[in-house]
Amino acid sequence: MKLATITFLFFYSFFSSIYATNERVQEQNTDSLRYYYNLANYPKTSSDLPKAYKFYINLKNENLRKKDTLQAVQNFRQIAIMQNNWGDYYASESSAVEALKLLDNFHLNDSTITEAKLGLYNQVGRISHALLKYDSAIDYFNKGLEVASSQEDINIIINNKALVYRDQGNYKQAELEFTKAYKNSLKLNDSVTTSRVLNNLGLVRSKLNHPMALDNLLEALNIRLKYNDVSGSYSSYKNLSIYYSDRDNNIKALSYANLALTAARKTNQASYMEDALSLILNFYKDENVILYKKLKDSLEIAKQIQENKSALLKYNVEEEQRKYQESELQKEVAQRKTLFAQGLLGFIVLFATFLYFILRSRHKKERLQQVYNTETRISKKVHDEVANDVYQVMTKLPDNSDILDDLEHIYSKTRDISKDNSLIELNSSFEETINELLYTYKNESVGVITKGIKIVNWNALSNIKKVTIYRVLQELMTNMKKHSQASIVAISFSKNKNKIHINYKDNGIGCDLKKQVGLQNVENRIASINATIIFDSEPNKGFNVKIVV
Amino acid sequence: MFKKVLIADDLGSINQGVISVLTNLNIKKIEQVQYCDDAYLKIKKGVLEDLPFKLLITDLSFKQDHREQTYKSGEDLIAILKKEHPELKIIAYSIDDRLLKVKTLMESYSLNAYVCKGRRGLIELGQAIKSTYENQKYVSPQVSHALSNRVNLEISDYDIKLVKQLSEGLSQEEISNFFKVKDITPNSLSSIEKRLNNLKTQFKANNAIHLVAKVKDLGLI
Numbered sequence: 001m002k003l004a005t006i007t008f009l010f011f012y013s014f015f016s017s018i019y020a021t022n023e024r025v026q027e028q029n030t031d032s033l034r035y036y037y038n039l040a041n042y043p044k045t046s047s048d049l050p051k052a053y054k055f056y057i058n059l060k061n062e063n064l065r066k067k068d069t070l071q072a073v074q075n076f077r078q079i080a081i082m083q084n085n086w087g088d089y090y091a092s093e094s095s096a097v098e099a100l101k102l103l104d105n106f107h108l109n110d111s112t113i114t115e116a117k118l119g120l121y122n123q124v125g126r127i128s129h130a131l132l133k134y135d136s137a138i139d140y141f142n143k144g145l146e147v148a149s150s151q152e153d154i155n156i157i158i159n160n161k162a163l164v165y166r167d168q169g170n171y172k173q174a175e176l177e178f179t180k181a182y183k184n185s186l187k188l189n190d191s192v193t194t195s196r197v198l199n200n201l202g203l204v205r206s207k208l209n210h211p212m213a214l215d216n217l218l219e220a221l222n223i224r225l226k227y228n229d230v231s232g233s234y235s236s237y238k239n240l241s242i243y244y245s246d247r248d249n250n251i252k253a254l255s256y257a258n259l260a261l262t263a264a265r266k267t268n269q270a271s272y273m274e275d276a277l278s279l280i281l282n283f284y285k286d287e288n289v290i291l292y293k294k295l296k297d298s299l300e301i302a303k304q305i306q307e308n309k310s311a312l313l314k315y316n317v318e319e320e321q322r323k324y325q326e327s328e329l330q331k332e333v334a335q336r337k338t339l340f341a342q343g344l345l346g347f348i349v350l351f352a353t354f355l356y357f358i359l360r361s362r363h364k365k366e367r368l369q370q371v372y373n374t375e376t377r378i379s380k381k382v383h384d385e386v387a388n389d390v391y392q393v394m395t396k397l398p399d400n401s402d403i404l405d406d407l408e409h410i411y412s413k414t415r416d417i418s419k420d421n422s423l424i425e426l427n428s429s430f431e432e433t434i435n436e437l438l439y440t441y442k443n444e445s446v447g448v449i450t451k452g453i454k455i456v457n458w459n460a461l462s463n464i465k466k467v468t469i470y471r472v473l474q475e476l477m478t479n480m481k482k483h484s485q486a487s488i489v490a491i492s493f494s495k496n497k498n499k500i501h502i503n504y505k506d507n508g509i510g511c512d513l514k515k516q517v518g519l520q521n522v523e524n525r526i527a528s529i530n531a532t533i534i535f536d537s538e539p540n541k542g543f544n545v546k547i548v549v
Numbered sequence: 550m551f552k553k554v555l556i557a558d559d560l561g562s563i564n565q566g567v568i569s570v571l572t573n574l575n576i577k578k579i580e581q582v583q584y585c586d587d588a589y590l591k592i593k594k595g596v597l598e599d600l601p602f603k604l605l606i607t608d609l610s611f612k613q614d615h616r617e618q619t620y621k622s623g624e625d626l627i628a629i630l631k632k633e634h635p636e637l638k639i640i641a642y643s644i645d646d647r648l649l650k651v652k653t654l655m656e657s658y659s660l661n662a663y664v665c666k667g668r669r670g671l672i673e674l675g676q677a678i679k680s681t682y683e684n685q686k687y688v689s690p691q692v693s694h695a696l697s698n699r700v701n702l703e704i705s706d707y708d709i710k711l712v713k714q715l716s717e718g719l720s721q722e723e724i725s726n727f728f729k730v731k732d733i734t735p736n737s738l739s740s741i742e743k744r745l746n747n748l749k750t751q752f753k754a755n756n757a758i759h760l761v762a763k764v765k766d767l768g769l770i
Binding site for chain 1: 559560565566610611612644645646647648649650652653666667668670671701702703704709751752753763766767768769
């Protein structure tokens with residue numbers, strides 16, 4: 001019974017405001033919007049509401065994606081209305097609150113925003129009322145009053161607020177509010193509002209035993225009869241019946257109840273008729289009727305509570321699911337972000353390492369090249385400046401001079417130093433270069449043998465490696481010539497996969513490797529091209545060197 | 550004898566020795582330069598004036614100084630002149646006694662003579678000039694084997710197989726038969742004997758046993 005009144009009062013404000021905003025929306029959108037708007041608000045078949053609901057949900061999501069907040073708010077309001085209409089109060093409240101949250105971001109005093117806020121506060125307050133959350137309902141209506149500017153809007157909200165007080169049993173407060181609304185409605189000269197407020201005021205005053213109660217109720221009825229407001233007069237008759245019933249005037253109460261039934265019949269509204277009949281039944285003292293009515297009322301209340309509970313449960317489950325899905329989505333996004341960050345980090349590390357090694361290798365190459373350049377430069381200097389000068393002195397001396405012998409010795413030594421470090425012929429066949437190098441160490445007392453020099457692909461070697469091999473062999477041969485007393489040396493070359501194996505072996509006196517510091521130079525050169533070298537010798541067992549490049 | 554000779558050497562005093570050699574050979578027109586580029590220009594000028602140089606005696610290594618040179622070494626100079634004026638005779642006179650260098654110059658650029666600076670350098674230079682005049686190649690004795698083909702130090706696969714059979718106790722006759730079966734040539738007894746004698750010399754071995762021991766010690770088999 002109470003719900004019916006609330007719904008009636010509510011629709012007035014809500015539809016009028018929604019319609020105003022939708023006009024704006026419709027200007028921008030296609031005909032489909034009008035079609036679905038009609039489906040949502042004036043459903044004709046059972047599939048209309050779900051269809052409209054789906055449409056508005058999609059539209060809302062799209063507008064949210066496009067960041068069109070205002071449009072999304074309007075969609076939310078439409079959704080909330082639909083949810084409210086089929087009794088899903090919790091979902092409706094949630095939709096409306098969500099829309100309010102969106103509006104919180106706007107601080108402009110735009111009339112559209114204000115209007116939307118007002119409508120939403122009214123909506124949420126009304127739902128809270130329906131869910132018997134009186135305090136929060138009052139709260140929302142107060143917020144609505146803060147943003148409301150027109151007297152019509154203020155009046156509607158005051159009226160709604162008063163209804164909450166009334167249902168709460170707080171008749172004094174309710175009377176206060178209704179009085180306010182009544183005074184306002186008189187100013188507006190709006191007969192419908194005036195009669196409605198007056199009717200409500202009368203009922204509350206009746207409960208308070210106020211002397212003006214009956215006058216108020218009758219005046220409301222008079223206005224309604226004057227303007228032929230059938231559903232309004234039904235409400236007036238009903239309240240008058242309650243008024244007399246409360247004062248144990250059953251005859252008058254019954255007659256007003258019958259009038260209410262007549263008015264209800266005219267409205268052709270089943271709920272009104274059922275309401276009126278239930279009122280009439282109160283006056284039949286039949287035991288069964290009383291029992292039936294009692295049971296029906298308590299069952300209805302129980303049913304309503306049950307429905308509310310299940311709706312809350314359903315809503316909570318849905319809300320939990322939605323939150324879970326949202327958190328899952330966020331988790332996934334976070335995971336993806338982490339993965340991306342990790343990937344990026346990994347890539348950077350990899351790239352940096354790669355760069356480091358490239359630069360290091362390049363630096364090493366440059367350093368080797370530098371060493372080689374310096375060697376050849378010094379060699380040329382020794383050649384051009386020292387050897388030539390010595391030779392110049394030699395040419396000035398008579399042929400049989402003793403000094404000439406000494407000078408020639410110095411000259412050849414200088415020339416040897418120069419030769420040890422001179423530019424190596426890398427452009428012509430490296431095989432021949434090596435061959436020539438080794439050949440210079442061959443003489444009457446030392447035989448030099450090579451094996452497999454032709455099977456190595458010398459062209460595939462880099463110049464740095466060629467120079468290193470040349471210098472190492474040079475060093476080994478010089479060493480052999482100076483210390484080994486060998487009569488024969490064999491250098492064998494072989495290929496294994498991509499590596500070149502060079503094996504030096506002589507039949508000399510060998511040496512104690514620990515005492516050999518001169519070979520350090522060879523080791524350094526080999527290490528600089530990442531090759532390996534193994535020395536193997538014992539006194540009187542010859543000297544053996546294995547190189548892998 | 551050559552009528553007109555050019556000397557390119559960055560040390561003037563050495564040229565004095567060379568000049569005395571030339572004078573002794575009764576050569577009148579002698580000019581000297583200290584840069585390769587100058588030598589190149591002088592020779593070009595001689596050709597243009599129809600009084601060409603007949604002989605160039607050049608060092609190989611030139612000290613680099615403030616003058617930027619197109620031809621930085623004697624080798625560069627020889628290469629370009631032999632290409633543009635093949636009729637010009639050139640003698641290289643250098644400290645460098647690396648065989649490959651000598652071989653490359655003599656064979657790749659058809660250098661006429663290569664004389665090593667040394668105690669007997671000037672005497673050899675005189676001989677080189679005479680030989681060149683008679684269109685004969687000359688190379689200082691200390692690098693003379695650069696031109697011979699016996700620079701090869703490589704031991705052949707055949708020699709390895711030969712010593713290998715010997716090390717396994719086969720006689721020369723058995724080796725000959727073995728080679729015949731395996732179709733390895735030469736496999737006549739006489740050629741095997743000759744080959745082994747060569748190897749003995751090469752490895753400075755007194756007899757076959759000594760040879761096998763040495764070859765084995767050197768890790769060749």
